[in-house]
Amino acid sequence: MPDQITVRRCATQDEAEVFNRILSWNDIASKVVADSKTGEFHVQVNTEKEQAADAALKVTDNRPPSNPHKFAFVSHTAIDAPFIEKHLAPIFRKRYMDFLLLNYFRFTKIYAQYILRGLENSG
Numbered sequence: 001m002p003d004q005i006t007v008r009r010c011a012t013q014d015e016a017e018v019f020n021r022i023l024s025w026n027d028i029a030s031k032v033v034a035d036s037k038t039g040e041f042h043v044q045v046n047t048e049k050e051q052a053a054d055a056a057l058k059v060t061d062n063r064p065p066s067n068p069h070k071f072a073f074v075s076h077t078a079i080d081a082p083f084i085e086k087h088l089a090p091i092f093r094k095r096y097m098d099f100l101l102l103n104y105f106r107f108t109k110i111y112a113q114y115i116l117r118g119l120e121n122s123g
Helices: 013-025 047-058 078-095 111-121
Strands: 004-010 031-034 041-046 071-075 098-102
Touching: 004 013, 004 031, 004 047, 013 031, 013 041, 013 047, 041 047, 071 078, 071 111
Parallel strands: 071 098
Antiparallel strands: 004 041, 031 041
């Protein structure tokens, strides 16, 4: 069984869940683990997915991705999710290294900053 590695540390569970969701949109399994000693929430992935997770989460930072031409930002409604997942996502995953797929399943105000960063960082 692969080891787990923390790819993000968060002060709140809500923030950790946003990162968890972003990873799931990019087809990367992750989980949120609470650290009872520090009170932090850790977003963890299998070690073999660390590089892919770092690439997917890079666009949520306050700096543009290193290869903006390899980043696609896809925004869609939940109604369109089956079509996006079946027809478009496989093409984007093959063509783009840094890929962020968004839907509005449980859209809250906290997602706004990640959406804006994704749009700003798109090549």
